[in-house]
Amino acid sequence: MNIQFDKIHKSHLFAVVVGAFCLPVWAESGLDQQNQQQFPSQYNSWLATSEQTEKQDLLAAYPASIILWAGSSFAKEYNSPRGHHFAVADVSHILRTGVSVEQGKKGLSASCWTCKTPDAPRLMQKMGVEGFSAANFTDLGPEIKSVVYCSDCHVNGSEKLALPRPHAQNAMAKIKLPFDKQTTSMQGAQVCGQCHVTYYFQPEASNKVNIPWIFGSTADDIEKYYDTRRFYEWIHPISQTPILKARHPEFEHWSRSKHAAQGVTCITCHMPPAKDDKGNDFTNHKVGNALASFDDTCAACHSSKKAITASLERDKQQIDAKAREVEGLLVKAHFEAKAAWDGGATWALMNDPIMGIRHSQWRWDFAMASHGLYAHNPEEGHALLDKAIEQVTLSRTLLALILKQVGVDKVDYPDISTKEKAHAVIGFDKDGAQKAKDDFIKQQVDKHWQPVALHGYEQ
Ligand code: HEC
Ligand code: HEC
Ligand code: HEC
Ligand code: HEC
DSSP, X not given: XXXXXXXXXXXXXXXXXXXXXXXXXXXXXXXXXXXXXXXXXXXXXXXXXXXXXXXXXXXXXXXXXXXXXXXXXXXXXXXXXXXXXXXXHHHHHSGGGOOXXXXXXXXXXXXXXXXXXXXXXXXXXXXXXXXXXXSBTTTTGGGOOOSSOHHHHBSTTSSOBOOOOHHHHHHHHHTTOOGGGSOHHHHHHHHHHTTSSOOEEEGGGTTEEEOOOXXXXXXXXXXXXXXXXXXXXXXXXXXXXXXXXXXXXXXXXXXXXXXXXXXXXXXXXXXXXXXXXXXXXXXXXXXXXXXXXXGGTGGXXXXXXXXXXXXXXXXXXXXXXXXXXXXXXXHHHHHHHHHHHHTTOOHHHHHHHXXXXXXXXXXXXXXXXXXXXXXXXXXXXXHHHHHHHHHHHXXXXXXXXXXXXXXXXXXXXXXXXXXXXXXXXHTOOHHHHHHHHHHHIIIIXXXXXXXXXXXXXXX
């Protein structure tokens, strides 16, 4: 209780400072002032996500992923998530989103804004969902005024929960669990699940965001959907595999967990109850580290913090080790496939091993891209990676036979032990890309975008 008070007191102080920065942007909407005055504890704890500045360079941590994502922008830069207050600035600065496109050319879709800001659903209402997704990401940059905000989860100006994103409404209609039929507890998880969920850009619908749940939300169900539609995100430049990409399926993994079965949701663990300095209860909106609030959340059901921490640590280590094993096998498979193609193998021969790489890498990605998987659903994490190992191993057995058949007796596996080496292998000019990005920030973002796009990057 004392500790909690201390924490909130600190975030109040912080809020005053951050608030002063942010006011010029948000103050233009009277509703923002209303939210701030009517719900100060929620508002100030929401502002405090700005304190969660840490992020990890995941390509440096796992350079093999650069090879697996070769041919896509994921191989350029990929970091772990951090506080909601950085959502707009981080997506603006990352090398994946590049720079402005030349007039008349098609650039990255504005769909990338969908899960960063309430301005996305606002613009969708104005432009139509496909009008929005058909626009370029950088062209809409100046329109983006806010990070993840009250109105992303609530009917603005009230505490009533809401689901403003059409892709999430559609997905829940598909599985016949519409938002207004859900319990309040489920609605809580669902507001997170608008963004912390896997998706793809629908090519036949101007790149609008779609959640691929027609057959269900497991890796098998989604793979069936993609395979039936012969969908792929890109053709892998080394092995020619039509690749599938998972994006942060936290909602999916949680939904099948032991915790979900007990009614423990994202909110239970990431938005614990708190007390303001007058002793009134409120929900802490500083969405972040769950273990840090063990006493307010986990302790209701788990008595020993030591045992839980040890269990989490064990699952994390085991899942990490297995993921590294799959990466190693998949990298080998991509280069073995290249050697087979170079040796004159045909699609008739290569179809099965290439599909094996596709399916194995899909499962690895469905685990890898799910932040906190070891805590949310370690059983599924293990199962995905075990299956991925099985699939890539079979694929490599077939590739070995094909290599023999086409008379290739040596495969070159390049050194990819660091991020720099792996980038060199795929021919990515990081310094050039960084320079172009820096120029873009100076010429466009600094001058024409809202201050929120620079939050945390101010010089
Ligand atoms: C990421 C989603 C999300 C965002 C952003 C968000 N809220 Fe909430 N809020 C929730 C959830 C979920 C609950 C319900 C907690 C419960 O009772 O299970 C909640 C509860 C509340 C409540 C009810 C009282 C309480 O504290 O439980 C108020 C008032 C509120 N929020 C105001 C705000 C305001 C103001 C903002 C913007 C500064 C905001 N919220 C931003 C998800 C969000
Ligand atoms: C509008 C989209 C959106 C919604 C709604 C949303 N998030 Fe997020 N969340 C993000 C984005 C984007 C990031 C990464 C921000 C970054 O790294 O710049 C993130 C980051 C996080 C992080 C990492 C925080 C850290 O400090 O490491 C957690 C945990 C999290 N979200 C949990 C939740 C929970 C729980 C909910 C529901 C209450 C929720 N999010 C609702 C988009 C959203
Ligand atoms: C049983 C408690 C629990 C539930 C339920 C839960 N989480 Fe988590 N989550 C954790 C723990 C523990 C971690 C590991 C890091 C930490 O301590 O926050 C984590 C990690 C995360 C991360 C990664 C944070 C980072 O910086 O890498 C995100 C994002 C996240 N959770 C979102 C969600 C969402 C969205 C939901 C609901 C769909 C959810 N969580 C449900 C406990 C939970
Ligand atoms: C409302 C009760 C409840 C809350 C709150 C809760 N848990 Fe759990 N937790 C459970 C139940 C029930 C299980 C499943 C027990 C089983 O079936 O083996 C479980 C299992 C676990 C396991 C797996 C244990 C093992 O050894 O297999 C971990 C780890 C865990 N919880 C962590 C957390 C963390 C961390 C938090 C807080 C952020 C938390 N839990 C909050 C009820 C809860």
